[in-house]
Amino acid sequence: MQIKELRINIQFEYIREIRKYLYDLEEFLRQNNLCDKLNAVPPVPDDVEPHIERLNSIKDDDSKILNIFVSQASVSVLFTYKIPTNFEDMFHKEVNYLSDITKKIKAFFISIYPSFKINYEGLVIASSKHILKDDDIEIAKYNIDLKIEEDRRRVAKEIDNKHVTIIEKSFVKFYNNRPAINPMAVKNKKETLLGWNYILVIEVHNRLEYNNSEDDNTSLEIDIDFASGKIVDLLKKETK
Numbered sequence: 548m549q550i551k552e553l554r555i556n557i558q559f560e561y562i563r564e565i566r567k568y569l570y571d572l573e574e575f576l577r578q579n580n581l582c583d584k585l586n587a588v589p590p591v592p593d594d595v596e597p598h599i600e601r602l603n604s605i606k607d608d609d610s611k612i613l614n615i616f617v618s619q620a621s622v623s624v625l626f627t628y629k630i631p632t633n634f635e636d637m638f639h640k641e642v643n644y645l646s647d648i649t650k651k652i653k654a655f656f657i658s659i660y661p662s663f664k665i666n667y668e669g670l671v672i673a674s675s676k677h678i679l680k681d682d683d684i685e686i687a688k689y690n691i692d693l694k695i696e697e698d699r700r701r702v703a704k705e706i707d708n709k710h711v712t713i714i715e716k717s718f719v720k721f722y723n724n725r726p727a728i729n730p731m732a733v734k735n736k737k738e739t740l741l742g743w744n745y746i747l748v749i750e751v752h753n754r755l756e757y758n759n760s761e762d763d764n765t766s767l768e769i770d771i772d773f774a775s776g777k778i779v780d781l782l783k784k785e786t787k
Contacts, residue, residue, distance in 0.1 A: 548747060548786050550632045552673040553641055555649045556752070557622040560664045563593050565619045568659055569602050575655050576604050576615065581648060583607055615652070624649050634674065634782060642670070642775045665766040669752030670774040672782065677721070679742040689718065691743060696720050709756035710773070712781060715748040747785055751777045
């Protein structure tokens with residue numbers, strides 16, 4: 548499997564006036580070499596849907612793009628990889644780097660908004676690979692029905708009194724088609740079928756800890772070592 552994305556999601560207590568902190572946040576990100584530019588976001592009023600993005604920053608390097616998304620109730624830090632990246636070669640190093648970035652952002656918020664409180668967090672990995680139409684071993688391994696164009700499944704499971712795992716699997720046929728201005732007008736013919744894109748997304752979050760907590764004043768940060776270890780186990784199990 549090739550790693551496509553790695554993400555940490557932070558869900559925090561609603562900050563209605565988040566926009567007044569965004570300039571300082573942008574400066575903080577630039578000073579820490581975490582932002583090259585900002586993506587344009589609509590000027591959404593403070594009393595509109597709290598999970599709409601109020602800031603989206605971009606940092607581009609040779610191997611990946613770093614996106615940071617901020618709303619009134621969440622921060623997401625996302626690595627999107629430009630080149631094929633093997634799981635074994637990079638996972639722990641990249642998780643540690645991602646975790647360091649989120650720690651800096653959380654410390655910044657605490658410094659400007661002392662009542663900043665984390666409700667729960669999640670670690671997410673997205674990976675994919677091609678399964679070719681003539682690869683009988685892989686087709687049998689994943690029990691792919693040749694007549695199905697698209698198969699998507701999602702299972703969320705409690706693993707203890709704090710954590711939930713989510714596993715999403717998608718098998719989508721892909722074809723050797725000519726480019727078209729209107730992608731919906733492309734004709735997917737049997738003779739141009741190449742195989743299936745297998746997309747695997749695994750998430751570990753501690754919302755269950757938040758659900759069961761009786762203390763409304765304590766930040767509930769996820770144990771990143773636990774979450775990354777669980778993802779390693781699940782990824783190996785799903786791809787062996």
